[in-house]
Amino acid sequence: MKRQLCGKSLFLVLLSLLMVAVLAGVSSAxxxxxxxxxxxxxxxxxxxxxxxxxxxxxxxxxxxxxxxxxxxxxxxxxxxxxxxxxxxxxxxxxxxxxxxxxxxxxxxxxxxxxxxxxxxxxxxxxxxxxxxxxxxxxxxxxxxxxxxxxxxxxxxxxxxxxxTDKTESLEFVEFMEWLNETRETGLKTVGLIYENTEFGKHAAEEGRMAAEAKGFKVVADVPFNPGATNLNSEVQTLKAANPDAVFGACLGGDYTLWVRTMKQMSWLPKVALNYCTGYQDPIIAGQLGDDANYFMGGTGYAPEFAxxxxxxxxxxxxxxxxxxxxxxxxxxxxxxxxxxxxxxxxxxxxxxxxxxxxxxxxxxxxxxxxxxxxxxxAFAPGGQNIRAMSMLTQLQGGQYKRIYPADLADTEAVVPMVPWEKR
CATH class of the missing domain: 3.40.50.2300 (Response regulator)
Structure with missing residues (x-):
């Protein structure tokens, strides 16, 4: 009798487990x-x-x-x-x-x-x-x-x-031409600083091609390894070449280090234009404080665009x-x-x-x-959004001010950048 009860109990347990499994399968389905x-x-x-x-x-x-x-x-x-x-x-x-x-x-x-x-x-x-x-x-x-x-x-x-970096490079050069025509800024030379990655190398290549196609001379080409502990030699190379404009492709903490190293060496170009980089990061801009001001870059959204x-x-x-x-x-x-x-x-x-x-x-x-x-x-063959847009902004007083195209601008660009010692 005990064996029969045990067998019946085991059957009921197995049946219960089976029902749970079935119900779980139904729920999943x-x-x-x-x-x-x-x-x-x-x-x-x-x-x-x-x-x-x-x-x-x-x-x-x-x-x-x-x-x-x-x-x-x-x-x-x-x-x-x-x-x-x-x-x-x-x-x-x-x-x-x-x-x-x-x-x-x-x-x-x-x-x-x-x-x-x-x-x-x-x-x-x-x-x-x-x-x-x-x-x-x-x-x-x-x-x-x-x-x-x-x-x-x-x-x-x-x-x-x-x-893409190509789109932004063309916009950078167009902006430089516009500054020369409307402000007589005399921008003639370009320096490139970029992380040695897929992003950085491609940005630098596009920047070089865009600049040279419009007659600007590239006088410095400075790669660095991302996550660098110092950028002294890279910034010294830029300073020695003294380009009128710098195109930067530096993400995260590398951007912060680049900016602070330029301050340590008391050097700035007339214009610093940045790709999809630390420039666009509001946290980094806040950490840099006044040091972040007067840098520029392509921007797809900022709170100031509300x-x-x-x-x-x-x-x-x-x-x-x-x-x-x-x-x-x-x-x-x-x-x-x-x-x-x-x-x-x-x-x-x-x-x-x-x-x-x-x-x-x-x-x-x-x-x-x-x-x-x-x-x-909307997408073109290859998957690029052909309706993608950005505009150039400049950090002024810690805010992303719209500076180009002219019809969307809300602020005049500060060019040349305010030197470190006058801030």
Whole structure:
């Protein structure tokens, strides 16, 4: 009798376990989620920038997943996409290392089973990670990595939101010509300082070509290893060449070190123009204080642009709840939010979770993007957003003042830069 009771008890236990497993399977089958990987430098030299990019994607996911009728952005009024699918983010850290970016992209696709990846801030990390996506025919949405080479590979599943180093280089040179014509600034020579990475080398190459095409002479070409402990010899090289303008491609702490080293050596060019760099980072600008003033650069968004981009403010409040509340969107982080908003619109319009169909849909349409300066996103073959816009700003009194193009400017550029000893 005891054996029979034990056998019956064991049967009931097994039956219960089986029912739990069946119910769990039903729940999983009914669960409507789209797993999206994020791949940013969450540790390492530019960790703060990477963390803000992650927070921006989290902000976009929250808006897409939940009804926010008060927001003037696509999909905000509804809950989810494709009749109820919610986006679930799986975060990964590439540490600013290309080899780690590649292996993490493989892990996200193969083990985490993500449907697409958004990333990766550093162009040197985006390059191998997006190659993994292309081989797997999975979508890779790139917010702010600026190397023009990324959209010159004829990839079918790669899409970038931000302007490229080529676009910014042409804008730098156009600005210099305009200054010479309208202000008689006498700008003739250019120096290049850049990190020795995919981003830096490509920015310097584009800067050289743009400058020389318009008759400016490049008198200094100064690479450095990112994460350097000092830039004394590099700045001394610039100072010795004494270019009228410097094009800088220095991220994070490298930018801070470059600025402070110039101050130590009591040297400045007439104009310092920066690519997608530490210049655009409001935290770095705050840390540098008055030393940050009078530097210039391409800028896709700053709080001072609120009048040009009125839809941003309400979304930015959600963003601040996911990161340091004192830090607003910046040019880089906001592009990562745009990447997810555009991807979600394309999935909704395609009506299916077929990566090839969604990629074709991304190419075939122009997308509403109130968080972009141009208000629209559209992709050329290779995945570059041909509606990407930025303008030149100059830090004055700790604020990003619009200085070019002239029709969008709110402030006159201070040229030459105010010398260190007169600040």
């Amino acid at each position: 009914d669960e409507k989620v789209i797993k999206i990987g994020t791949l940013f430098p969450l540790t390492g030299p530019v960790a703060l920038a990477g963390q803000r990019c992650r927070a921006a994607v989290e902000t976009a996911a929250e808006v897409i997943n939940n009804a926010h009728p008060e927001l003037q952005v696509p999909l905000a009024a509804q809950e989810g996409i494709l009749d109820g699918y919610k986006i679930v983010l799986i975060h990964a850290d590439h540490q600013g290392k290309p080899d780690v970016a590649k292996s993490e992209a493989e892990r996200l696709f193969d083990q985490e089973k993500v449907w697409a990846i958004i990333g990766s801030y550093n162009s040197s990390a985006t390059k191998p990670a997006s190659f993994v996506a292309e081989l797997k025919k999975q979508i890779f949405m790139c917010g702010c990595s600026s190397s023009g080479a990324l959209t010159e590979r004829n990839f079918k599943y790669f899409f970038r939101m931000a302007p 009048g040009l981009m009125p839809a941003v403010a309400a979304v930015e409040e959600i963003y601040k709840g996911k990161t340091d509340p004192s830090v607003p969107f910046d040019s880089d982080s906001i592009q990562e939010a745009v990447a997810l908003f555009v991807l979600a619109q394309a999935i909704e319009k395609a009506g299916a979770l077929d990566p090839t169909k969604v990629a074709e849909t991304l190419y075939a349409n122009e997308w509403e993007s109130p968080l972009s300066m141009g208000g629209k996103v």
